[in-house]
Amino acid sequence: MPTPTPTPAQSPSNRPDHSDHSDLTVGPYAVRPPVVLAPMAGITNAPFRTLCREFSGGKGLFVSEMITTRALVERNEKTMQLIRFDASETPRSIQLYGVDPATVGKAVRMIAEEDLADHIDLNFGCPVPKVTRKGGGSALPYKRNLLRSILREAVSGAGDLPVTMKMRKGIDDDHLTYLDAGRIAVEEGVSAVALHGRTAAQHYGGTADWEAIARLKEHVPEIPVLGNGDIWSADDALRMVRETGCDGVVVGRGCLGRPWLFADLVAAFEGRDDFRRPTLRVVADVMVRHATLLGEWIGDESRGVIDFRKHVAWYLKGFAVGSEMRKRLAITSSLEALRAGLDELDLDQPWPAGADGPRGRTSGNNRVALPDGWLKDPYDCADLGADAELDTSGG
Secondary structure (H helix, E strand, O other): OOOOOOOEEOOOOOOOOOOOOOOEEEOOEEEOOOEEEOOOOOOOOHHHHHHHHHHHOOOOEEEEEEEEHHHHHOOOHHHHHHOOOOOOOOOOEEEEEOOOHHHHHHHHHHHHHOOOOOEEEEEEOOOOHHHHOOOOHHHHHHOHHHHHHHHHHHHHHHOOOOEEEEEEOEOOOOOEOHHHHHHHHHHOOOOEEEEEOOOOOOOOOOOOOHHHHHHHHHHOOOOOEEEEOOOOOHHHHHHHHHHHOOOEEEEOHHHOOOOOHHHHHHHHHOOOOOEEOOOHHHHHHHHHHHHHHHHHHHOOHHHHHHHHHHHHHHHHOOOOOOHHHHHHHOOOOOHHHHHHHHHOOOOOOOOOOOOOOOOOOOOOOOOOOOOOOOOOOOOOOOOOOHHHOOOOOOO
């Protein structure tokens, strides 16, 4: 079933022409346009990557959802399914989460030796309390020597595979780590760094600090710097590149329920203005295709539709759909029921005003949960337990 194509709409004629934007290079791979799908747990699995990649025409870089290194080394059944890539995916990008240098090294060597992926990204951006209280995620870069050890093991074990990393500004405004972490990344041979312009304390609240992305670019001119945070439209992506000088953008929550955003991003960076403004009819077709792909990937239609439920509200954001119908669509368990419910809607509704804005979870001004004494010494390599590796994403 081909991906439904949303109807293009004109955008302002004074949009900057980025058609001559240089390639983003990640190791041996040129990423043109310089657009990356952010890893999101439970979201950026193979079906969603397929949708985004189809809308982009195969352009850009699409990273898997986060994989814990311990689960990979132990060949956990669910984990081994998550790292399966479609034959059309190239390069195959996988994100790893780990807190133990030795385990990270084993996982990376396993990927390289068994040809499981072409590019490895490391997650140091997760702000979830049950991760940071164990010293993982966005808490980890505070321990500079531990970060260095992990990066050294990863780059060493990867061989010819490029290793990149994604991080936040730091724990909070009083404990910023991104400049030190960027310098360590350069020294240890990391191919590129991505910065989400928020601290762990901010979670997803407030406004992303794009000035921090610009400062990081100035601080580590040796390698590409990608910017992440508050990219809700293609124009936002162009503005981030223009204002920060970053080499590319990482898009996360902005594409939730909008995989066609990658068509807009490609158009913007190629200097075109044929942006997508789908009617509800087209959105409904994409929803059914998404659910279908999930069922095929899982091997069970009902489980695929159940997994799709989390996407319903994102796809329908802004459209005139009653609360009862929204609830009904969010508890469907078959493609037939999903399609039938969607067909009861006014499918001729145009793309709603304001639907391009923020979506997904928002929260902020949180006290960051950390291990006891974590902030006493930024160089002490804490001994983190196995329970610091949890199947949770973010960043």
